[in-house]
Amino acid sequence: MEKTKIKLPTKDDFLRIYKKSPIKGVDLFIYVMLILMAFVFLYPFMHMVINSFKSYNDIINATVKWIPKNFTLRSYEVAIASMRLEHTLPNSLIVTVLATLGHVVSCSYIAYGFARYKFPLSGVFFAIVVLSILMPIQVIIIPMYITYSTFGVLGTYIPLIVPCFFGFGLKGGLFVFLYRQYFLGIPKSLEEAASIDGCGPLKTFFKIALPSAGSTTIVCIVLSLVWHWNDYYEPGLYLKEYDSMLLPQIVASLKTLIESMQSQLLEGAGDSGGADGTLFHSGVVMAGTCFSMIPPMIAYLFLQRKFMEGIERSGLTGM
Amino acid sequence: MAKKLDINAAAPKKSFWNLKRKENMNGYLFILPWLIGAAALFIFPIYRSLEMSFSNIINYTDYTIEFAGLEHYKNALTGDTEYLNSLFNNIKNMLQTVPFVNVFSLLIAVMLNRKFKGRTLFRAIFFLPVILGSGFAMSQLMNQGVDQQAMETVKEVLLPRQVAIYLGEELTNAISVFLNLISTILWKCGVPIVIYLAGLQGVPSSLYEAARVDAATEWEMFWLITLPMITPMMLLNMVFTVVDSFTDSQNWLLRLIERTSFSGDFEYEYAAAMAWIFFVWIIALIAVIFLVMRPFINKVKDN
Known part of the structure; x- marks a missing residue:
């Protein structure tokens, strides 16, 4: 009789379980909160990756949420076949790498001038740097567009790359700011010693100041790479030809691209993606995006630890 | 000995390039690229844009403008x-x-x-939106309200249905509105x-x-x-x-x-x-x- 009686867990039972668990008190609370928030952060990515492996029928079927009934790579096939990767991938790589290089070289150089020298109007100029961070690109994009079109560089990568070599471009002012904070924070004595030994200002910068800014450089490289890779606002204005487009633009125009080469794509495979014979559905966009996110993911995985260290050590703390 | 004398002889000579001027020159040398960039890519477009906002474009080929006031x-x-x-x-x-x-x-x-x-792992996760979130498709997903769906699941964990019934409809609704607000906000936190x-x-x-x-x-x-x-x-x-x-x-x-x-x-x-x-x-x-x-x-x- 006693054995069949359902034993409700008492307060002591909970206490015993709690005492046995390796995580206690505030830590337990923090883990629960962090896991919940991490879930909210990760959800769209999981949604995207899973949908990219779903067939069209699974996507429109609301009961198929997490595990696709028909695991298929068809979306990837369609996306990769229509994204003109032989053009867009090198295009994106060249623009991103050159623009990032421009940012690192020019912004560190300019910031060194702002951090180490006081000259007439330097305060005003630095105020303009800050203003360039605060200014939405939409305010000045029209005159810039007109200028680029009068110089005949629309459709080339010059409007995307060249401004980066002058401390402007995509959030260039922010990188000048970051480098300046770093250079202000390091002691002057090393550079003074170098100049006593006969090192000119340029040589001091390239041989001593810039190499010591490794952590800030990592931060700038990661942010610049990622922002340039993902950007589609400015490229969308300047590049209109499919062959000169960058990856995010191509993903944005997948629908028209796929519709234009439908017959070509249908030739190879027997099954069609959509219910009404169309190949385009949201899964294809997801697949295209997943594909285009592989390079920044790889870059971030390699640079992640150094990036976090860099943020901690960068001039931000010394504000 | 002779060299030392030379230096001493050179010191009193007044040159245009005194120390202050040299310092200024070096400063300008460093910010020269920025000065060029600022003139061409910032100040000029700002001027043109302001000018344009106060006028009408008469000719769209060479952008001649006519003052139109406010x-x-x-x-x-x-x-x-x-x-x-x-x-x-x-x-x-x-x-x-x-x-x-x-x-x-x-x-x-x-x-x-x-x-x-697991601190490193969590840090990497919380920085993920910065790496991937600025892309095209991610913004599309957010516009479709995928982040809200995530919140629904979280709500079920925090607020099981039995508890929700106990609390009453109004309070539950208020909580879900709050949670939806959080989900859009969390994404800007990277x-x-x-x-x-x-x-x-x-x-x-x-x-x-x-x-x-x-x-x-x-x-x-x-x-x-x-x-x-x-x-x-x-x-x-x-x-x-x-x-x-x-x-x-x-x-x-x-x-x-x-x-x-x-x-x-x-x-x-x-x-x-x-x-x-x-x-x-x-x-x-x-x-x-x-x-x-x-x-x-x-x-x-x-x-």
Whole structure:
């Protein structure tokens, strides 16, 4: 009789379980909160990756949420076949790498001038740097567009790359700011010693100041790479030809691209993606995006630890 | 010996390049690329854009303009309901998000700053939106409300159905509205979290040790040490949140400006005026943030 009686867990039972668990008190609370928030952060990515492996029928079927009934790579096939990767991938790589290089070289150089020298109007100029961070690109994009079109560089990568070599471009002012904070924070004595030994200002910068800014450089490289890779606002204005487009633009125009080469794509495979014979559905966009996110993911995985260290050590703390 | 004499002989010679001038020259040498860039890519476009916003373009091939006064500004602020609506929505959104983003990213940063297992993994996760979130498809997903779906699941964990029934409909609804708001806010926390983390790392541990000797609780230490020490980060983060909202694809105001300028009628002048009004609002907001934050920041420096 006693054995069949359902034993409700008492307060002591909970206490015993709690005492046995390796995580206690505030830590337990923090883990629960962090896991919940991490879930909210990760959800769209999981949604995207899973949908990219779903067939069209699974996507429109609301009961198929997490595990696709028909695991298929068809979306990837369609996306990769229509994204003109032989053009867009090198295009994106060249623009991103050159623009990032421009940012690192020019912004560190300019910031060194702002951090180490006081000259007439330097305060005003630095105020303009800050203003360039605060200014939405939409305010000045029209005159810039007109200028680029009068110089005949629309459709080339010059409007995307060249401004980066002058401390402007995509959030260039922010990188000048970051480098300046770093250079202000390091002691002057090393550079003074170098100049006593006969090192000119340029040589001091390239041989001593810039190499010591490794952590800030990592931060700038990661942010610049990622922002340039993902950007589609400015490229969308300047590049209109499919062959000169960058990856995010191509993903944005997948629908028209796929519709234009439908017959070509249908030739190879027997099954069609959509219910009404169309190949385009949201899964294809997801697949295209997943594909285009592989390079920044790889870059971030390699640079992640150094990036976090860099943020901690960068001039931000010394504000 | 002879060399030493030479140096001494050269010293009194008055050259145009005295030390001060040389220093100035070096400074200009370093910022020369920026000066060129600023003139061509910033000052000139600003001038043209301002000029355009006060005039009408007569000829679209060489962009000859005719002064029109405040016409476009007047049209935007009095006649255009779509613009006014987006502007007010934008103001409302910013006033909502800026404080919330700051509170949440500070909370997460404080949690991530404690020593526990898996801390690196969590940091990587919370920075993920910065790496991937600015892309095209991600903004599409957010527009479709995928982030809201995530919140539904979280709601079920935090608030099981039995509890929800017990609490009553009104309270449950209020909670779900709040949770939906959080989900859009959490997504803007990537960079602010990292900035706060950097700030927290910069607080000298001797302060905490001293407080612990005086038997301060964690709670007291947060309010009396951590918070005052990271007010500069708070200011930076508030400005960043405001600036970050320009690149947000959900910013309808910027979309409207873009639509007016680059599709349809190519109303460059009108779009320029709309953009300038928006910019004035942003600068005003940032100025208010600075004014409000200033006393707190000075206080820390005095101590």
